[in-house]
Amino acid sequence: MLDTRRMQILRSVVTSGSVTAAARNLGYTPSAVSQQMAALEREAGVPLLERTGRGVRPTDAGRLLAECAAAVGRHVAEAETALADLRAGRTGRISVRYFATAGARLVAPALARLRHEHPGVHTELRLAEDPLPDVKAGRADLGLVVRRHDAPPVDGVRFVHLLDDRYRAVLPRGHRLAGRRVLDLADLADEPWVGSELPGPCLDAVLDACGAAGFTPDFVVDSGDYATARGFAAAGVGVTLVPELGLPAYDTAPEAAEVVVRQVTNPEPVRAIWAAVRATAPPSPLLTAYLAALRETAERGARPR
Template identity: 60%
Template structure:
């Protein structure tokens, strides 16, 4: 007499699995052991499923459909057709870098949802470290990234002297940094990576800046300068909207520069949509660049 698994009751299963009857018997036995009950019973020369077998078959169909849906969803995610991307940025990078980059990303990956949040320049990297953001625009500090993270340099953003109309240095095309040593200063940077290039450059020029008034908003800081309360050193991206009461001059010997980068975890860089965003940010940075370094009032 042929064995139950060699009868006509399961040849389709055997062909589907491309396994021998003996292998199928072993698989059924293992499944019955795991289920704790018989799944097949003899019926004449063949076998038929028990009530438990029928129940398991119904659930297997549901599981198979769910697996197929999951595979489709994963394929869409890998291809960048669906998904969510969490991005953090700081104000002066918003209109210049983030806006055009996201416009390109939306055009190429319309199914991606963007979680966009404005933060302080010193905070975005921590959002990436804690897994709250996939990518962040940061003002880069040497050695900040660490293992498992990558920073992609986008733009060098030089600081310029912001002077009130009629200031003695306003007539110069370029200002040597040490010429500001005796000036009272309007601060526009909070403590952190945006202030460090200013402090370090002033120290290299032989003085420490005398901050007499502080504003962490570039528009307000320009207003203070225009009112004659002091002079400022502000990054070019922060001077896109110019106050009519100030003049802006390039600075040298040395020129303070902040480095704007994109930070992400190494693992997320495998996502096509994130690579697309990085490419778009590079393109926006190349287009932005510093404004005319010899501009007049």
């Protein structure tokens, strides 16, 4: 097998025209360069240099290896540049798993900021009902999840809190409570309810808050979808709770004129949204930058207007 370091010395000898000049350029002694050339000729099995007066010139084999050494040098330089870009976060790839209501209000703005700061980044974004298996297996760099603040740890996963997404009451505009700006959750105890959540941590947040207020909601409709739940409320079927991320950012939804949105207290239902990352993942400038973008988006831009 040919020694690539010796091939680079050969390239210097060929371009310099002599062993002495190459040694001077490389900072070696002439005898050290000669020894390396002799070793490379043994590896190649053919002469690589022939003497011409005080200098040398390459044989066909020597010229071939010198050209290959130049190509190797270019590839190494390209690799070093690409690696430096990757270390600095100028290029790279990040894979994200998210749930639907986090997409438009969290994932998209944070991605726009990441691409502005790191234009060479490649992203893979997928909706996922449960992103933790992909995060733990390394198939995703980050997943957005809803979990309680006091939830037990998950082996192999680190959680970064992004925001507490507060639920709001959505009532028909003509409802008896529509004129109040703030409602006690117990005020809704005797109302027919439209379910906006599928079974899981989001529904648990609603049921836990209602339980703390002393009642269990009477669900007359299970919509499992925020837009559908708002539509049922607009039609007067019942009241519903929708998290702020599930409300339109502007009053442009078809049912907007038919409903009112009110703050709820005593207690205020909240679902906590977290970013999940692999605990053993090596440091990544892109992941760090995207986490920072998510946190800033959550703090400044996730609330509806």
